[in-house]
Amino acid sequence: MFDIGFYELAVVGVVALIVVGPKDLPRMFRTVGQYVGKARGMAREFQRAMNDAAREADLDGVGDIAKTMKQAADPLKSASDAARDYAQSFKSDMLDVEKQAERAAARKAQVEAANAAAETWTPPAAAEAAAPEAEAPTDLPEPTPTEAPDPAPARKDA
DSSP, X not given: OOOOOXXXXXXXXXXHHHHHOTTTHHHHHHHHHHHHHHHHHHHHHHHHHHHHHHHHHTHHHHXXXXXXXXXXXXXXXXXXXXXXXXXXXXHHHHHHHHHHHHHHHHHHHHHHHHHHHXXXXXXXXXXXXXXXXXXXXXXXOOOOOOOOOOSSOOOSOO
16 A cells, blocks of 8 residues: 555654654554554445445446346347247237227218218208298198187176
């Protein structure tokens, strides 16, 4: 990491012994060791977090790689799967085409029925003009007058 050899550490130790003194040297090494330990722990935690993030980001890629490896390992199965998928999509496309054809036929039948009804229909004003005047039938017998009862009976007191 830092490329510090044994001789460099020995020189740092001798300088620390002279500067700090033999009495406070163990306490200084303990404090430095604690700080180095904390720094290493933080570095390990950071490295672990980075590895976890990289692993989560590559999960989708790993699935694609695994699928490609399976296809390469068994080409007959992968070809049959591809053919089955194509056949299913073709079948669903054909069903859609058949439904569209049925709808078009139903629309055509509705239009033909509407056109036939429009050809036979005549407006009421035109129907009256085209129809001959209805005459009273002449062969019916004449109504005979009947005697109707008097609506008010005559009074005898008057």
